[in-house]
Every structure is written in C-alpha cells, then in structure tokens.
Amino acid sequence: MNRMEGKVCVVTGGARGIGRAIVDRFAEEGARMVFALDVGDGAFKELEVGRTNVKGAVVNVTDTVQIQAFVEKVVSEFGAIDVLVNNAGITKDALIQKMSDDDWSAVIGVNLTGVFKVTRAVAPQMMAQGRGAIVSISSVVGLDGNIGQSNYAATKGGVVAMTKGWAKEFARKGAKVRANSVSPGYCRTPMIESVPEKVLEPIIAKTPLQRLAMPIDIANAVLFLCSDESEFITGQVLRVDGGLVL
Numbered sequence: 123m124n125r126m127e128g129k130v131c132v133v134t135g136g137a138r139g140i141g142r143a144i145v146d147r148f149a150e151e152g153a154r155m156v157f158a159l160d161v162g163d164g165a166f167k168e169l170e171v172g173r174t175n176v177k178g179a180v181v182n183v184t185d186t187v188q189i190q191a192f193v194e195k196v197v198s199e200f201g202a203i204d205v206l207v208n209n210a211g212i213t214k215d216a217l218i219q220k221m222s223d224d225d226w227s228a229v230i231g232v233n234l235t236g237v238f239k240v241t242r243a244v245a246p247q248m249m250a251q252g253r254g255a256i257v258s259i260s261s262v263v264g265l266d267g268n269i270g271q272s273n274y275a276a277t278k279g280g281v282v283a284m285t286k287g288w289a290k291e292f293a294r295k296g297a298k299v300r301a302n303s304v305s306p307g308y309c310r311t312p313m314i315e316s317v318p319e320k321v322l323e324p325i326i327a328k329t330p331l332q333r334l335a336m337p338i339d340i341a342n343a344v345l346f347l348c349s350d351e352s353e354f355i356t357g358q359v360l361r362v363d364g365g366l367v368l
C-alpha cells in the first residue's frame with residue numbers, strides 16, 4: 123500500500139526505538155521524504171542505506187534555532203511539511219523526594235517544551251498549506267500516573283492537553299490540520315532496557331493481551347493517524363497498550 127504517498131514527514135527522535143519504527147513504516151508506505159530528527163548522527167547512515175526517501179538530520183528538539191533552520195530548509199526544498207510526529211522523549215525517574223531540579227527540568231525540556239517548540243515551528247506552515255497531520259507520543263503514564271515518574275507523567279499529560287487544544291486551534295479558517303496523540307503502554311525499546319524483567323512481568327500479567335508493546339504496534343497506530351484514512355479524526359488519544367490498566 124502507499125498510504126503516505128507524496129507526503130513529506132518529520133519524525134523527532136527518529137534514530138531508534140519507536141521513532142525508528144515510525145520512520146520505517148512511513149518509508150515503506152511510499153512517503154516522498156521522511157526526516158528522522160535526532161541528537162546524534164550515529165544511526166543515520168543505517169537509516170538511510172538503500173532508500174532514497176529517508177534522511178537523518180541532527181536537530182535537538184530543545185533548540186529553537188536548530189528547529190527553525192530545519193523547518194525553513196525543508197519548506198524551501200520540498201514546499202510543504204505534511205506530517206509531524208513528536209516522538210523524542212527521555213526519562214529520569216525518581217520518587218518525588220529524590221527527584222532533583224535538574225531531572226525535573228531535563229524531562230520537561232525534551233518531552234513537553236520540545237513538543238511545543240517543534241509544533242510551534244511546523245504548525246503555521248501546515249495551516250498555510252491548509253492541510254497536515256500531527257501525532258504526539260504521550261504514554262499511559264500521562265493518563266494514569268506512575269510511581270517515580272512525576273516529571274515524565276506531567277509531560278505526557280501535558281502532551282495530551284496540548285493535543286486537544288491544537289485540534290481546535292489548527293482547524294480554524296478551514297485548515298484541515300489534525301492533531302492526535304498515541305499513548306503507548308510499556309514498549310520494548312532501549313528506553314526500558316534498564317527496567318528489570320521482574321518489574322515488567324507484573325505489567326505483562328495485568329495486560330489482557332499478555333505481552334509488552336513492540337515498536338511496530340505503535341508505528342502502525344501512528345501511521346493510521348497520519349494517513350488520510352483518519353481524515354475525520356482529531357483531538358483524540360489512542361491507547362496502544364494491549365488493554366493494560368496500570
């Protein structure tokens with residue numbers, strides 16, 4: 123299928139994990155170009171090899187100047203940005219009494235302010251085009267809360283709230299610019315490599331579908347919400363968690 127045919131796509135944190143799976147699905151579905159934004163360029167060669175519609179770009183989502191320069195370059199070269207996936211995210215977990223100001227600020231900076239900054243740069247272009255799809259990755263933790271994740275939960279809840287506001291804001295003046303969010307449950311990526319299996323086992327046990335998410339599960343949901351198949355869906359949060367109730 124060619125569900126992304128002709129589309130210029132931007133995926134933050136696209137070098138590995140869930141972001142990488144999204145980049146791969148968009149490319150397979152015939153995107154005109156998929157830009158994988160990330161902080162290091164180590165994985166870009168591997169991402170680009172053998173395909174002409176994937177390109178890595180070093181853009182830190184906390185850096186307003188880098189983001190603006192990237193958006194201007196893409197628009198001057200391609201004339202449009204059709205899809206934005208706000209995927210880049212970090213964790214710095216601790217019980218609240220042990221959470222430092224630095225750990226709080228770092229997570230807010232990437233997961234919340236970063237999503238705001240990239241969307242601020244891209245959304246006006248989409249509104250000028252009159253079309254576009256934005257999907258921001260939140261988390262079940264942003265909906266249900268979790269022990270030791272005050273900073274992370276605050277950012278992911280914030281992403282959900284911003285998404286709902288953007289669905290209203292970006293559709294003004296007849297623009298068909300949609301904003302949705304995907305909330306994964308625990309997903310097998312480098313982000314959770316340090317979580318011991320003994321912590322993950324009870325989560326799997328509480329999951330009706332009896333496993334953790336794989337990156338492809340999340341990527342397929344994002345693909346749907348970024349494709350024209352979902353053109354009447356906006357302001358929604360789609361849980362992809364096997365039915366987990368935390």
Ligand SMILES: NC(=O)c1ccc[n+]([C@@H]2O[C@H](COP(=O)([O-])OP(=O)(O)OC[C@H]3O[C@@H](n4cnc5c(N)ncnc54)[C@H](O)[C@@H]3O)[C@@H](O)[C@H]2O)c1
Nearest residue numbers: 135139140160182183209210211261306308309311312313
């Ligand atoms: N893995 C899970 O269990 C899980 C569950 C729910 C939600 N999520 C969310 O899914 C998203 C992807 O997570 P993942 O598990 O693939 O993580 P990951 O750590 O495997 O990958 C995240 C990517 O984001 C990049 N990144 C980090 N900071 C960045 C910055 N400032 N600018 C640009 N890129 C940056 C990293 O370099 C990395 O390539 C995150 O938003 C995460 O919070 C993950």
